[in-house]
Amino acid sequence: MKEIKVLDKGFVRLVETMGGDEGVVQAARVSYAGTSKGDEKDKKLIAYLLKHQHLTPFEHALFKFHVKCPIFVARQWFRHRFAAYNEISFRYTQTAEDFYFPEAWRAQDFKNKQGSVRSEELDHAALSKEFKAAVAQSFKVYEAMIKAGVAREMARMVLPVNLYTEFYWTVNARSLMNFLSLRADGHAQAEIQRFAEALSAHFAACAPWTYEAFLANVWKGSNARLDAQKEKACAPLSS
Secondary structure, eight states, X not given: OOEEEETTTEEEEEEEEEOHHHHHHHHHHGGGTOOOOOHHHHHHHHHHHHHTTOOGGGGGOEEEEEEEEEHHHHHHHTXXXXXXXXXXXXXXXXXXXXXXXXXXXXXXXXXXXXXXXXXXXXXXXXXXXXXXXXXXXXXXXXXXXXXHTOOHHHHGGGSOTTBEEEEEEEEEHHHHHHHHHHHSSTTSOHHHHHHHHHHHHHHHHHOHHHHHHHHHXXXXXXXXXXXXHHHHHHSOOOO
16 A cells, blocks of 8 residues: 545555554563563553553654645644655745635534534535636646746745645554544545545555554544544454
């Protein structure tokens, strides 16, 4: 599993990893000059560490991702500061006409002031038509400014935040679990939830013991995909 498509044009691509479950175990056991004690005991150690919040060993498992997402998603993403970021710059490059267009519109949730809810009352077709026209006009002005000689760093000001951006994100397992706890949860914006789900799939593939322990001991949110995985991970073994 290398690249997972997200939204209409986005993706989360796994570039490389370091450490994984083995790296966590090695970092934990070095405290008393120990080494691996076999799969069963190592897996139990990882679960113990997360259950009792001994988190520094998880900083020794690293993941490097290449992400393509709308700018408004990236701005939420970049609030997670315990990671390394490098983003494409529209000062140095001229952007293509590459925008996110939602399949449906959500209404304001008045119970959760920062959230949204599905609505059958909205005229989705009319809203999409008007939105796409506004985006097309903004890009037309952008191109006209570039053609007129305006610097890229200024012409970009007319572009809306549904423009796609790309960045590299290097993060350790501890920070990744914090990201998933917040951004995969149902209270997060729907678009960033989809990216968090893609990250969780990469996490599960690269560090399955840590991911399983995360679901069992850390994940307290609400997300259909992760909740189903947690239920499976915590199910008692049949005799």
